[in-house]
Amino acid sequence: MKRRDFVQLAGLGLGGLMLPLSGFGNPVAEGALLDYPLLASQKKALADAALNTARSLGATYADVRIGRYLNQFISTRENKVQNISNTESFGVGIRVIANGTWGFASTNNVTTDGIKKATERAVAIAKANSKFQKEPVKLASVQSYGEVSWKTPIKQNAFDVKVSDKTDLLLSVNAAALKNGASFVSSNLFQVNEQKYFASTEGSYIDQDVHRIWPTFTVQAIDRTSGKFKSRDALSAPMGLGYEYLTPNDAEKIKAPGGMHLYRNNYDMVEDATIAAQQAKEMLSAKSVEPGKYDMVLEPNHLGLTIHESVGHPTELDRILGYEANYAGTSFATLDKLKSGNFKYGSSIVNIFADKVQPGSLGAVGYDDEGVKCKKWDIIKNGIFVNSQAIRDQAHILGEKESHGCCYAQSWNDVQFQRMPNVSLAPGTEPYSSEQMIKDVEKGIYIAGRGSFSIDQQRYNFQFGGTVFYEIKNGQIAGMLNDVAYQSNTQEFWNNCVKICDEKDYRLFGSFFDGKGQPSQVSAVSHGSSTARFNGVNVINTGRTI
Amino acid sequence: MAILSKEEAKRILEKVVALSKADGCSASLGGQDRGNIRYARNTVNTSGEDSNTSLSVQCYYGKKSGAASINEFDDASLEKVVRRAEEVAQLAPENPEFMEPLGPQTYGPDSKTYIESTANIKPEYRAQVAADSINPAAAKDVTAAGYLEDSKGFFAIANSKGLFAYNKSTGVDFTVTMRTNDGTGSGWAAATHNDVSKINPAIISKRAIDKAVMSREAKAIEPGKYTVVLEASASADLVRLMLGMNARTADEGRSFLSKKGGGTKLGEKLVDERVNIYTDPWNEDVPAAVWAGDGQPRKKVDIIKNGVVANLFYDRYWASQKNVAPLPFGGNTIMEGGTASVEDMIKDTKKGILVTRFWYIRPVDPQTLLYTGLTRDGTFYIENGKIKHPIKNFRFNESPIIMLNNLETLGRQERAVTSEGSPNAFIPSMKIRDFTFTSLSDAV
Numbered sequence: 001m002k003r004r005d006f007v008q009l010a011g012l013g014l015g016g017l018m019l020p021l022s023g024f025g026n027p028v029a030e031g032a033l034l035d036y037p038l039l040a041s042q043k044k045a046l047a048d049a050a051l052n053t054a055r056s057l058g059a060t061y062a063d064v065r066i067g068r069y070l071n072q073f074i075s076t077r078e079n080k081v082q083n084i085s086n087t088e089s090f091g092v093g094i095r096v097i098a099n100g101t102w103g104f105a106s107t108n109n110v111t112t113d114g115i116k117k118a119t120e121r122a123v124a125i126a127k128a129n130s131k132f133q134k135e136p137v138k139l140a141s142v143q144s145y146g147e148v149s150w151k152t153p154i155k156q157n158a159f160d161v162k163v164s165d166k167t168d169l170l171l172s173v174n175a176a177a178l179k180n181g182a183s184f185v186s187s188n189l190f191q192v193n194e195q196k197y198f199a200s201t202e203g204s205y206i207d208q209d210v211h212r213i214w215p216t217f218t219v220q221a222i223d224r225t226s227g228k229f230k231s232r233d234a235l236s237a238p239m240g241l242g243y244e245y246l247t248p249n250d251a252e253k254i255k256a257p258g259g260m261h262l263y264r265n266n267y268d269m270v271e272d273a274t275i276a277a278q279q280a281k282e283m284l285s286a287k288s289v290e291p292g293k294y295d296m297v298l299e300p301n302h303l304g305l306t307i308h309e310s311v312g313h314p315t316e317l318d319r320i321l322g323y324e325a326n327y328a329g330t331s332f333a334t335l336d337k338l339k340s341g342n343f344k345y346g347s348s349i350v351n352i353f354a355d356k357v358q359p360g361s362l363g364a365v366g367y368d369d370e371g372v373k374c375k376k377w378d379i380i381k382n383g384i385f386v387n388s389q390a391i392r393d394q395a396h397i398l399g400e401k402e403s404h405g406c407c408y409a410q411s412w413n414d415v416q417f418q419r420m421p422n423v424s425l426a427p428g429t430e431p432y433s434s435e436q437m438i439k440d441v442e443k444g445i446y447i448a449g450r451g452s453f454s455i456d457q458q459r460y461n462f463q464f465g466g467t468v469f470y471e472i473k474n475g476q477i478a479g480m481l482n483d484v485a486y487q488s489n490t491q492e493f494w495n496n497c498v499k500i501c502d503e504k505d506y507r508l509f510g511s512f513f514d515g516k517g518q519p520s521q522v523s524a525v526s527h528g529s530s531t532a533r534f535n536g537v538n539v540i541n542t543g544r545t546i
Numbered sequence: 547m548a549i550l551s552k553e554e555a556k557r558i559l560e561k562v563v564a565l566s567k568a569d570g571c572s573a574s575l576g577g578q579d580r581g582n583i584r585y586a587r588n589t590v591n592t593s594g595e596d597s598n599t600s601l602s603v604q605c606y607y608g609k610k611s612g613a614a615s616i617n618e619f620d621d622a623s624l625e626k627v628v629r630r631a632e633e634v635a636q637l638a639p640e641n642p643e644f645m646e647p648l649g650p651q652t653y654g655p656d657s658k659t660y661i662e663s664t665a666n667i668k669p670e671y672r673a674q675v676a677a678d679s680i681n682p683a684a685a686k687d688v689t690a691a692g693y694l695e696d697s698k699g700f701f702a703i704a705n706s707k708g709l710f711a712y713n714k715s716t717g718v719d720f721t722v723t724m725r726t727n728d729g730t731g732s733g734w735a736a737a738t739h740n741d742v743s744k745i746n747p748a749i750i751s752k753r754a755i756d757k758a759v760m761s762r763e764a765k766a767i768e769p770g771k772y773t774v775v776l777e778a779s780a781s782a783d784l785v786r787l788m789l790g791m792n793a794r795t796a797d798e799g800r801s802f803l804s805k806k807g808g809g810t811k812l813g814e815k816l817v818d819e820r821v822n823i824y825t826d827p828w829n830e831d832v833p834a835a836v837w838a839g840d841g842q843p844r845k846k847v848d849i850i851k852n853g854v855v856a857n858l859f860y861d862r863y864w865a866s867q868k869n870v871a872p873l874p875f876g877g878n879t880i881m882e883g884g885t886a887s888v889e890d891m892i893k894d895t896k897k898g899i900l901v902t903r904f905w906y907i908r909p910v911d912p913q914t915l916l917y918t919g920l921t922r923d924g925t926f927y928i929e930n931g932k933i934k935h936p937i938k939n940f941r942f943n944e945s946p947i948i949m950l951n952n953l954e955t956l957g958r959q960e961r962a963v964t965s966e967g968s969p970n971a972f973i974p975s976m977k978i979r980d981f982t983f984t985s986l987s988d989a990v
Contacts, residue, residue, distance in 0.1 A: 084639075085613075125594065325689070329905075458990050461985060487985045544948065
């Protein structure tokens with residue numbers, strides 16, 4: 001699903017309006033979401049047709065992805081179900097190297113004949129583009145895995161749950177919010193299943209079944225007399241889990257200021273909506289922040305977005321090299337800084353790792369979209385910038401022999417390219433809780449949840465808001481704050497990281513729609529961390545009058 | 547198959563609607579052919595074409611509706627998609643906000659959204675655009691990264707109450723970023739139009755090269771409030787943020803257009819009285835389809851007239867609740883401009899900042915429409931009517947409402963390309979006083 005289509009769906013009831021949601025897939029009946037229409041043996045035969053055709057036309061490499069992408073999206077507001085949408089997108093993408101140049105073509109005609117024709121187009125495009133080629137493709141070697149499979153370790157397939165159970169849950173979330181003082185509430189549930197079959201001329205045939213889920217809501221409180229309105233979003237995270245994520249579990253709750261709960265591997269949506277409504281009302285009369293320097297205590301569902309923007313993106317190798325210069329930008333984290341071996345990205349307690357394997361994360365798969373087995377590696381070690389993110393045709397630039405395994409395409413009809421793996425901050429090694437962290441802060445602000453985010457095109461200067469803000473005075477929570485945003489510089493910020501809570505506090509933040517490339521593609525990615533403290537951060541007041 | 551004529555589209559849609567046994571049925575048929583070329587590091591990275599046609603069918607029983615779509619058009623496929631939509635509708639919960647489709651409508655004459663020469667763009671044209679960008683860049687010790695995308699498409703709707711509407715359109719978008727090889731200068735330029743003859747990628751590339759070279763070795767100046775001369779892209783980046791003037795959220799008290807004590811700001815002065823913003827599908831600089839997606843006719847409508855909120859947009863459901871006529875969102879936006887060029891506005895500025903464009907603009911406070919973002923790819927200090935030197939980029943925190951109250955001069959209109967794409971808008975460059983920059987960025 002593409003971001004634009006999600007925005008259209010999320011902002012829209014079924015109404016009388018029909019939009020061409022071509023990138024989203026074709027609407028299907030609910031039952032179709034449980035099908036696996038092709039056997040692995042049938043997919044292998046189709047894939048071999050592509051690989052043999054490519055070889056016979058002179059391609060030196062070919063890969064084929066047969067993909068079936070399923071989505072279910074449910075949206076509600078107050079006591080109404082606005083939209084239930086089930087979609088399917090099915091097709092095949094073929095990528096080849098001919099004359100040292102990439103070529104790609106796709107088709108929704110998933111037959112031997114359709115696949116052969118698409119392969120012919122891919123080879124023709126590669127040959128045509130080779131006229132402009134100045135840097136012939138060099139692929140890092142990869143193991144031949146034979147016929148293998150992988151599945152997201154879910155306990156309950158969300159598509160097995162009746163739609164009426166899901167709408168009942170969302171309507172009970174809305175009722176809880178309204179009962180606790182919300183003026184308006186909207187809630188959504190989004191579920192994804194990617195059934196991906198990959199094969200390449202390297203000899204791998206990889207069948208994968210990937211699941212993701214995202215329950216979320218927005219609660220608003222309005223004071224008509226003052227004309228003020230405030231929003232409080234859900235503190236859930238999109239996850240690489242099944243419907244079990246929506247089963248409340250006290251053991252997975254973490255206590256936070258203001259009576260809030262934060263959630264690890266299970267989410268209590270009704271409870272969070274109840275607290276959200278109370279907090280939204282409280283925001284209407286909360287104190288406006290005094291601008292200045294504060295020590296920030298940032299919990300994982302907030303810090304994840306800061307990690308994403310200030311470490312995840314700047315360490316993408318294609319971005320560092322200038323391939324994204326015309327859109328997302330380049331990076332301050334240059335190859336020179338990487339190769340120096342002494343660029344101090346953060347303080348010595350900052351250890352940030354990339355991984356494509358953490359259970360429950362959005363980025364976790366067995367193999368990436370060019371057939372490389374996924375793994376975990378360091379990006380920042382003891383504060384030093386030690387590695388980047390690279391795929392098969394980039395590994396040689398880093399002097400490495402193998403890909404990091406972070407290649408992805410949003411659908412069968414998009415070409416795969418380097419995408420951010422999960423990028424996470426390792427927890428502190430000493431026992432230390434978020435309560436203790438707050439006690440140790442004299443003048444600070446605690447932030448939970450994601451808010452406004454903006455960062456420059458080389459990832460130096462950023463500004464972040466949040467969902468909920470609490471003032472910390474002399475080790476105590478002194479009440480809720482409004483109008484908070486913090487501005488910093490990436491290197492300065494990470495070098496001011498002075499404490500990180502231990503692994504008991506570690507949990508995942510996620511983004512369903514990380515955008516990159518032209519034409520733009522989205523991918524889903526998680527960022528783990530424990531609550532962390534950053535000293536002396538510049539806080540501005542965002543209150544205005546119009 | 548991608549581009550069907552009005553008659554072909556009508557024939558398929560009428561057949562589909564006649565197949566339905568539900569209380570009612572609406573269908574839409576759309577197709578698009580797109581081509582693109584992308585280059586970076588002075589070499590072409592990818593280029594390709596794709597084609598897509600899709601039929602969507604929505605059937606309803608009372609207030610229960612269901613949709614299905616398909617991309618095959620033989621009789622059996624048409625029957626299958628209608629039955630599937632009926633099946634989904636029967637299982638759907640009632641939607642109290644469901645509106646029955648409209649009957650036949652009268653539309654104004656077609657607007658010039660489709661230009662044959664754009665529809666005929668070939669791979670050779672795209673390759674030439676890349677060459678005309680990369681070669682002059684390399685000659686000046688500059689590295690080019692750019693993207694061109696062209697498209698032709700059609701969209702048609704019909705329903706069981708006899709409505710039919712058809713539109714076809716073309717478009718071409720070009721953006722290019724030039725970076726000096728020493729890494730200290732960056733320039734950007736862009737253009738978009740329905741008519742490829744109205745854009746000149748070679749000239750746009752040259753403009754970006756000149757800006758990159760001019761912006762080398764920028765100096766830092768203190769953040770604060772400054773007079774700014776915003777090129778048309780920078781203006782459009784911010785003006786577009788205030789155009790979601792939805793009546794329902796304003797009535798519900800959760801919009802910048804909601805009023806203290808209840809009610810909306812409709813009819814009230816919001817910005818400087820020289821600000822006039824309207825939508826008009828027949829505008830030749832930025833044409834749009836003469837009907838909205840649900841079949842309502844579009845017409846010329848004032849959005850801001852002499853600084854006053856002239857209209858809010860009502861969807862059909864909310865209009866029925868409020869007993870007013872529905873007003874669909876326009877397909878384009880036109881903000882009236884003046885006669886001053888960017889150079890004229892610079893000459894007329896004692897101390898200020900020239901902004902080429904903004905980047906990574908995100909909402910901070912929906913109550914005041916406060917946004918943050920940064921300048922990018924060409925920011926210069928103006929002193930005594932002249933560009934003095936390039937400056938480092940700034941982060942801003944500003945609301946388009948506050949900005950348009952601080953209007954000094956309106957410049958000439960341009961077809962807008964913003965940092966988030968082409969919004970089908972015709973927006974002037976402008977000079978603004980007291981624009982709020984809150985911090986410095988080292989980014990080039």
